[in-house]
Amino acid sequence: MGSYMGFDMVPRLSEGLVHKQNWQKFLNAIKERYQNDDQVEVKPNYIAFKADPDLLLPFECHKFLRFGAMIPNEDSSGLRNYIDTVSRVAGVSFGSRGYCWNEGSGVLGFYAWDDVKRSIRSYEQFDEPEMPTTIAQLVLGTDPISELGLPLYKAQPVLGKGQGLVARFNIAKGQLIISEKPFFTTSKIASATTMEKQMAIELRKLSKNAQRQFLSLHNNFPGKQPFSGIVRTNALPCGSESPIGGVYPTISRINHSCLPNAHNSWNSESGYENIHAVRFISAGEEITIPYDHGGTSDERRRYLKDAFGFDCDCSICSRQPTELKQSDERRRQIQRLDAAIGDGLRVMYSPKDCLRDCRVLLQVLEEEYEGSHGAHLARLYYDAFQVSIVHGDQARAGVFAERSYRARAACEGEDNPETKRIRILMEDPKRHGSFGLSMKWKSLKDQVPRGLSAYGFEGWLWTGK
Numbered sequence: 486m487g488s489y490m491g492f493d494m495v496p497r498l499s500e501g502l503v504h505k506q507n508w509q510k511f512l513n514a515i516k517e518r519y520q521n522d523d524q525v526e527v528k529p530n531y532i533a534f535k536a537d538p539d540l541l542l543p544f545e546c547h548k549f550l551r552f553g554a555m556i557p558n559e560d561s562s563g564l565r566n567y568i569d570t571v572s573r574v575a576g577v578s579f580g581s582r583g584y585c586w587n588e589g590s591g592v593l594g595f596y597a598w599d600d601v602k603r604s605i606r607s608y609e610q611f612d613e614p615e616m617p618t619t620i621a622q623l624v625l626g627t628d629p630i631s632e633l634g635l636p637l638y639k640a641q642p643v644l645g646k647g648q649g650l651v652a653r654f655n656i657a658k659g660q661l662i663i664s665e666k667p668f669f670t671t672s673k674i675a676s677a678t679t680m681e682k683q684m685a686i687e688l689r690k691l692s693k694n695a696q697r698q699f700l701s702l703h704n705n706f707p708g709k710q711p712f713s714g715i716v717r718t719n720a721l722p723c724g725s726e727s728p729i730g731g732v733y734p735t736i737s738r739i740n741h742s743c744l745p746n747a748h749n750s751w752n753s754e755s756g757y758e759n760i761h762a763v764r765f766i767s768a769g770e771e772i773t774i775p776y777d778h779g780g781t782s783d784e785r786r787r788y789l790k791d792a793f794g795f796d797c798d799c800s801i802c803s804r805q806p807t808e809l810k811q812s813d814e815r816r817r818q819i820q821r822l823d824a825a826i827g828d829g830l831r832v833m834y835s836p837k838d839c840l841r842d843c844r845v846l847l848q849v850l851e852e853e854y855e856g857s858h859g860a861h862l863a864r865l866y867y868d869a870f871q872v873s874i875v876h877g878d879q880a881r882a883g884v885f886a887e888r889s890y891r892a893r894a895a896c897e898g899e900d901n902p903e904t905k906r907i908r909i910l911m912e913d914p915k916r917h918g919s920f921g922l923s924m925k926w927k928s929l930k931d932q933v934p935r936g937l938s939a940y941g942f943e944g945w946l947w948t949g950k
């Protein structure tokens with residue numbers, strides 16, 4: 486036995502320019518110090534100290550939590566020396582933020598080992614660069630506007646669409662734009678007259694102000710049933726495919742786009758509908774969500790006209806015919822691949838083909854949604870997770886679950902019950918009900934290869950065994 490020692494970065498560094506530059510200087514000092522030491526190797530994403538597999542310094546500073554290990558009583562590889570030296574250099578670069586600890590002397594590390602291990606696993610893959618929302622965020626990694634808690638949007642008329650929601654400030658990808666409780670929720674009721682009566686009962690329960698807000702919402706079906714007309718125009722399903730819908734004071738002002746910049750999700754635990762940005766949104770830009778269920782532009786336009794009474798002229802639908810045709814072909818391919826990936830028999834008997842389809846789908850989604858395909862990504866990675874875990878491959882399943890978790894957290898929030906469920910699977914993939922139906926790709930979670938280039942890592946990930 487021996488004892489654990491090292492240093493933790495408390496608080497962890499941000500992605501701001503200042504921290505990035507300080508971290509780079511620190512890494513340069515380490516590289517210079519060990520340039521002639523063949524036990525210290527510069528890998529594509531981190532500096533590795535061969536004395537211990539977890540002794541790594543990542544190039545992305547915001548991921549780093551700890552440089553530490555267990556020093557055996559017989560320290561033949563000079564582990565203590567490495568930790569002492571790197572901790573000292575960190576102390577010079579980061580002062581007391583480099584928090585030194587030594588369990589042997591009764592000083593415990595700041596972070597839990599589970600969190601440290603998760604951060605170390607994330608070194609293998611580079612994050613997509615975040616678009617800073619303000620100069621302060623670019624430089625310092627903090628965002629004073631979001632810290633002030635001001636609404637990020639305002640409702641105002643939008644040409645040809647009635648009211649709409651427009652960004653007041655720059656909004657970062659993944660940022661929660663608005664979280665709102667519905668006036669009430671309702672399910673589809675067979676007869677329009679019964680529905681109207683039901684709506685009247687619900688409305689009476691609201692305050693006068695809420696009633697006024699509800700009645701001021703757009704009604705695409707004016708006529709004898711005004712309440713149910715408002716509901717039909719404005720209700721968002723409480724969860725994908727849910728027959729229950731909710732109507733909202735502000736969220737119901739958000740217009741449609743076939744290339745939306747925001748994603749709506751229902752949190753069944755909190756009873757709130759949330760809108761997250763799926764890409765960087767500039768101040769003054771309209772905030773949009775998708776009303777459609779996919780398909781080609783003709784299919785979408787028909788649906789939007791029938792259900793919402795407008796002719797879509799979003800940035801996709803208004804493209805030149807050749808470009809629109811290409812987009813339509815991608816949408817068809819997305820539908821075909823979705824269906825093929827969801828085929829349980831193929832998952833069981835042709836898992837390599839399924840993973841290959843997932844990878845192709847990833848590329849098509851990236852092209853079609855120009856990088857704002859977060860909600861699709863969460864599903865796609867979850868499908869790839871399922872393919873791997875059915876065959877007992879915990880290593881790939883863990884990576885896919887982590888990617889699915891990150892994509893879902895960014896577009897539905899960390900507190901969404903589905904995000905939380907995937908987080909559990911990310912930490913322990915074998916908790917999935919289909920784990921090991923076959924064991925032909927059997928692997929352990931920590932058998933993710935280390936030190937591969939980004940290209941090599943993706944090659945390993947998507948080919949299966």
Ligand SMILES: C[S@@+](CC[C@H](N)C(=O)[O-])C[C@H]1O[C@@H](n2cnc3c(N)ncnc32)[C@H](O)[C@@H]1O
Nearest residue numbers: 646647648703705719737738739740741793795
């Ligand atoms: C849920 S409401 C959205 C807010 C609405 N614009 C308002 O003034 O309250 C849905 C209605 O907004 C309009 N709308 C939504 N998206 C649109 C778009 N892309 N182009 C034109 N009208 C749109 C349609 O009239 C649709 O029935």
